[in-house]
Amino acid sequence: MNDQHILSAFDRDLEGIQANVMKMGGLVEEAIGEAAMSMQNRDEELAAHVIKGDKAVDGLEDMINEQCANLIALRAPAAVDLRVVLSVMKIAGNLERIGDYAKNMAKRTSVLVHMERVEGAHSSLRRMAQEVQHMLTDVLDAFIQRDVERAKDVLERDHNVDQMYNALFREFLTFMMEDPRYITPCMHLHFMAKNTERMGDHVTAIAEQVIYLVTGSMPEEARPKATRLDA
Amino acid sequence: MYDIAKMGTDVDQNTTKISARNVQVYYGDTHAIKDVNVEIGARSVTAFIGPSGCGKSTFLRCINRMNDTIDVCRVDGDILIDGEDIYDKRVDPVQLRAKVGMVFQKPNPFPKSIYDNIAYGPRIHGLAKNKADLDEIVEKSLRRGAIWNEVKDRLHAPGTGLSGGQQQRLCIARAIATEPEVLLMDEPCSALDPIATAQVEELIDELRNQFSVVIVTHSMQQAARVSQKTAFFHLGNLVEYGDTSQIFTNPQDERTESYITGRIG
Amino acid sequence: MTDVSQPNSAGTPQSSLHRLDARTKRRNAAESRFKFYGIVAILIGLLMLVTLLYTILSKGTGAFSQTFVTMQVELLESKLDKSGTRDLEKIKKVTTFGYAPLIKGAFEKSVLEHGIDTDLKTKDMAKILSKSAASQLRGYVIANPDKIGETIEFRFLANSRVDGYLKGRVSRESIANDKNITAAQLDFVDQLIAAGVLEKTFNIDFIIGADASDQRPEAAGIGVAMVGSLFMMLVVLALALPIGVAASIYLEEFAPKNWITDIIEVNISNLAAVPSIVFGILGLAVFINYMHLPQSAPLVGGLVLTLMTLPTIIISTRAALKAVPPSIRDAALGVGASKMQAVFHHVLPLAAPGILTGTIIGLAQALGETAPLLLIGMIGFIASNMPETIGEGLLSPNSAMPAQIYEWAKRADPAFYERAWGGIIILLIFLISMNTLAVILRRRFERRW
Numbered sequence: 001m002n003d004q005h006i007l008s009a010f011d012r013d014l015e016g017i018q019a020n021v022m023k024m025g026g027l028v029e030e031a032i033g034e035a036a037m038s039m040q041n042r043d044e045e046l047a048a049h050v051i052k053g054d055k056a057v058d059g060l061e062d063m064i065n066e067q068c069a070n071l072i073a074l075r076a077p078a079a080v081d082l083r084v085v086l087s088v089m090k091i092a093g094n095l096e097r098i099g100d101y102a103k104n105m106a107k108r109t110s111v112l113v114h115m116e117r118v119e120g121a122h123s124s125l126r127r128m129a130q131e132v133q134h135m136l137t138d139v140l141d142a143f144i145q146r147d148v149e150r151a152k153d154v155l156e157r158d159h160n161v162d163q164m165y166n167a168l169f170r171e172f173l174t175f176m177m178e179d180p181r182y183i184t185p186c187m188h189l190h191f192m193a194k195n196t197e198r199m200g201d202h203v204t205a206i207a208e209q210v211i212y213l214v215t216g217s218m219p220e221e222a223r224p225k226a227t228r229l230d231a
Numbered sequence: 232m233y234d235i236a237k238m239g240t241d242v243d244q245n246t247t248k249i250s251a252r253n254v255q256v257y258y259g260d261t262h263a264i265k266d267v268n269v270e271i272g273a274r275s276v277t278a279f280i281g282p283s284g285c286g287k288s289t290f291l292r293c294i295n296r297m298n299d300t301i302d303v304c305r306v307d308g309d310i311l312i313d314g315e316d317i318y319d320k321r322v323d324p325v326q327l328r329a330k331v332g333m334v335f336q337k338p339n340p341f342p343k344s345i346y347d348n349i350a351y352g353p354r355i356h357g358l359a360k361n362k363a364d365l366d367e368i369v370e371k372s373l374r375r376g377a378i379w380n381e382v383k384d385r386l387h388a389p390g391t392g393l394s395g396g397q398q399q400r401l402c403i404a405r406a407i408a409t410e411p412e413v414l415l416m417d418e419p420c421s422a423l424d425p426i427a428t429a430q431v432e433e434l435i436d437e438l439r440n441q442f443s444v445v446i447v448t449h450s451m452q453q454a455a456r457v458s459q460k461t462a463f464f465h466l467g468n469l470v471e472y473g474d475t476s477q478i479f480t481n482p483q484d485e486r487t488e489s490y491i492t493g494r495i496g
Numbered sequence: 497m498t499d500v501s502q503p504n505s506a507g508t509p510q511s512s513l514h515r516l517d518a519r520t521k522r523r524n525a526a527e528s529r530f531k532f533y534g535i536v537a538i539l540i541g542l543l544m545l546v547t548l549l550y551t552i553l554s555k556g557t558g559a560f561s562q563t564f565v566t567m568q569v570e571l572l573e574s575k576l577d578k579s580g581t582r583d584l585e586k587i588k589k590v591t592t593f594g595y596a597p598l599i600k601g602a603f604e605k606s607v608l609e610h611g612i613d614t615d616l617k618t619k620d621m622a623k624i625l626s627k628s629a630a631s632q633l634r635g636y637v638i639a640n641p642d643k644i645g646e647t648i649e650f651r652f653l654a655n656s657r658v659d660g661y662l663k664g665r666v667s668r669e670s671i672a673n674d675k676n677i678t679a680a681q682l683d684f685v686d687q688l689i690a691a692g693v694l695e696k697t698f699n700i701d702f703i704i705g706a707d708a709s710d711q712r713p714e715a716a717g718i719g720v721a722m723v724g725s726l727f728m729m730l731v732v733l734a735l736a737l738p739i740g741v742a743a744s745i746y747l748e749e750f751a752p753k754n755w756i757t758d759i760i761e762v763n764i765s766n767l768a769a770v771p772s773i774v775f776g777i778l779g780l781a782v783f784i785n786y787m788h789l790p791q792s793a794p795l796v797g798g799l800v801l802t803l804m805t806l807p808t809i810i811i812s813t814r815a816a817l818k819a820v821p822p823s824i825r826d827a828a829l830g831v832g833a834s835k836m837q838a839v840f841h842h843v844l845p846l847a848a849p850g851i852l853t854g855t856i857i858g859l860a861q862a863l864g865e866t867a868p869l870l871l872i873g874m875i876g877f878i879a880s881n882m883p884e885t886i887g888e889g890l891l892s893p894n895s896a897m898p899a900q901i902y903e904w905a906k907r908a909d910p911a912f913y914e915r916a917w918g919g920i921i922i923l924l925i926f927l928i929s930m931n932t933l934a935v936i937l938r939r940r941f942e943r944r945w
Contacts, residue, residue: 003494004494005492005493005494006493006494007493010493076452077492078451078455078479078480078491078492078493079479079480079481079482079487079488079491079492080488080492081492082479082480083480083481216480216481217481295830297826297829297830300825300829300835302752302753325832325833325834326832328829328830328831328832329831329832332830332831333826333830334830335823335826335827335830337823339821339823339824339826339827340827341824341827341828341842342824342846351828351831351833351841352831352832352833355831355832355833355837355841356832402827405827405831406830406831408831409831409832
């Protein structure tokens with residue numbers, strides 16, 4: 001199939017929207033990394049930077065939604081073009097949620113720096129955040145390269161994130177049982193872990209959109225069950 | 232307008248009204264239609280789309296043997312309506328055309344009165360016993376053609392004096408006056424403005440309750456709006472045939488995809 | 497293209513629209529020159545038309561008036577009906593010679609009555625009348641035998657020289673060598689004019705009357721030839737229209753398109769260009785020599801003109817059928833009409849104005865055609881009697897208007913020449929009214945679709 005529309009302005013519009021998605025993805029990726037780093041290093045300044053940066057992500061989402069609305073109204077996209085527009089809107093929504101979670105993580109960091117440090121927990125939480133960050137990088141690559149295999153791989157990897165969350169959950173439980181003073185920071189840390197796990201879910205949702213975009217149908221079986229609460 | 236009950240009427244579109252088997256059409260030495268196989272359902276709207284010269288109109292005109300009027304045109308293969316081969320020697324094209332009505336690209340009312348336009352078909356087929364019968368057929372057809380209210384006060388005014396959209400609905404009413412079972416439409420809206428187009432499309436959607444409608448259109452949006460099934464023709468081949476929603480969101484063939492997304496194919 | 501490639505700083509216009517460049521000037525000049533040539537061409541055409549009309553009218557109007565001498569004639573019973581029984585058979589036995597004394601007597605009476613002083617003998621006076629004067633009078637007496645014995649007022653045709661004298665064609669100088677008339681007779685004519693006996697009036701006989709022999713141009717009329725033309729046109733209309741229309745419909749709507757129909761088509765177009773005299777000789781060979789139809793008969797003339805008109809009608813009918821949009825045929829076929837129904841219910845009514853126009857133009861052409869009539873003997877014949885029945889009209893020898901005009905133009909006497917021009921005026925009136933009818937029909941029945 002030829003990649004170019006007869007109407008070249010249509011191509012330019014589609015490319016513009018996807019470029020904005022990639023820009024948004026880059027910002028969100030950076031926000032996850034920085035939020036995790038500020039948490040581990042107890043860096044209040046960096047956390048403030050992440051919180052501030054979320055505005056740009058929100059702005060981009062609005063812009064993408066508007067561009068998509070324009071494209072639907074003016075170009076009447078069909079088939080693959082229609083799927084691009086639909087998935088881009090959903091991906092933008094997912095990215096925005098991920099950005100919010102990163103912001104929330106940074107907010108909690110700015111509270112945590114004034115509390116007792118919970119030794120050992122930070123590095124596992126950061127590893128988890130890094131895993132999500134890598135998944136996001138991969139899924140954005142898969143989106144731009146229309147790579148179904150890579151998107152499926154991301155779907156599989158969400159399982160690891162879930163397991164890491166389960167491990168952290170048990171760890172925080174242990175800390176809190178050992179010393180009630182840790183309850184407040186651990187609760188914060190647990191929420192951060194939970195948020196990171198939610199980020200993973202949004203990344204898998206993006207991966208599903210990539211698969212829909214390329215194949216025209218959603219992946220057949222639901223992705224591996226997110227959280228087992230019996231842990 | 233969201234009518235859930237309507238979805239129930241789609242049930243009997245599974246029964247096949249027209250089926251084409253290995254249809255080949257030649258114009259002199261040109262092979263215009265190559266081996267087309269298609270099953271068209273009863274009481275549904277089927278759209279034929281494709282670039283100019285792809286053979287969609289030619290195939291449409293095979294269904295009521297309008298191609299017979301062209302000397303160099305030759306049709307091979309079978310086209311069956313209700314299981315009967317319409318190219319059988321025993322079939323008279325005149326009788327066939329009473330059963331398979333046609334609406335053309337350009338509104339072409341006869342330069343006669345509105346009444347005579349509608350009454351002509353029933354008259355030559357002897358469908359009315361007397362004047363009262365004929366009056367009734369005319370009114371019924373005009374009502375079904377969704378144009379009764381606009382013309383009831385001037386039935387004896389010339390049909391050519393109507394607006395383009397009204398003329399086309401008059402032509403549709405004329406086509407259904409002979410009680411056909413299949414209604415063929417060859418780009419019926421290409422000469423109409425968007426409002427008139429919408430009115431004709433609304434009419435087509437209503438007609439689907441009684442007829443099996445086959446429509447050739449250049450407007451993919453129109454095909455998407457009015458049809459339940461869509462067939463994509465390309466260079467004389469039937470490339471893809473399937474549910475309209477599937478063709479427009481997730482076509483299986485690359486050529487279909489290129490065409491409906493407006494890419495260079 | 498040099499001006500285009502010049503560097504151009506953004507924003508400043510390259511050239512002014514208020515100044516014409518050389519090329520535009522040349523182009524405009526060429527256009528005005530062409531318009532001028534066109535106007536000149538039209539003016540030349542108009543000038544020729546005006547000249548033609550002027551010539552025809554100035555030379556032909558004379559034919560519509562004629563000089564008459566009105567006198568009191570005493571229908572002496574002693575000369576016309578000696579037995580006094582008023583037996584028509586006996587009255588008919590009196591030849592024109594028997595009427596000559598009556599006319600002489602009438603002159604004597606007039607001269608006395610109006611006190612005209614002349615040296616002419618009554619024999620020479622009578623010579624200013626037409627040679628048909630006596631037969632004119634005889635005809636009147638035979639029609640009204642009861643008038644014998646009475647004195648009646650009778651209008652005699654004047655001699656063509658006298659008529660010419662009144663119309664300015666004949667003068668005293670031009671008759672120096674003329675045996676038919678003398679200067680003394682012209683003096684007598686002047687006196688008669690002064691007395692009101694001799695005058696020029698409108699001559700209905702020219703339009704409705706019959707042709708006359710070489711000696712009597714003053715009595716010649718185009719009426720019988722007009723009837724001849726009328727019968728020919730009836731034959732043409734009755735044959736050419738149905739045959740032509742049927743042939744065109746078949747060729748245009750039903751015939752398969754192959755080499756045979758191609759050949760027929762080419763030949764029909766060629767037939768339209770065949771010189772009309774060829775049709776004449778064909779008519780002579782086939783209708784007269786082979787089929788032994790009567791010579792000089794309007795039926796034969798009509799048959800020949802039918803052959804000539806057919807291609808015109810076929811070509812114009814086919815053009816009219818072609819002009820009907822195919823969408824109308826599609827519409828009719830689409831509701832299940834058969835091909836014939838489609839043609840007869842829809843195509844033909846729409847093509848009718850075109851067909852009628854073509855037919856009328858063809859008829860007008862045939863009406864003005866002379867050459868083929870030459871060969872079938874409708875020329876050189878003196879059409880002197882009105883046909884009495886339709887059969888006689890078709891079969892008895894007759895002339896036609898253009899043939900009559902040709903015949904008159906051929907004769908020596910200048911009085912006939914004037915009648916030829918007069919005949920042309922009548923023919924033109926016919927042609928113009930037929931063409932006007934064609935235009936009106938087209939305007940009236942033309943439909944939009």
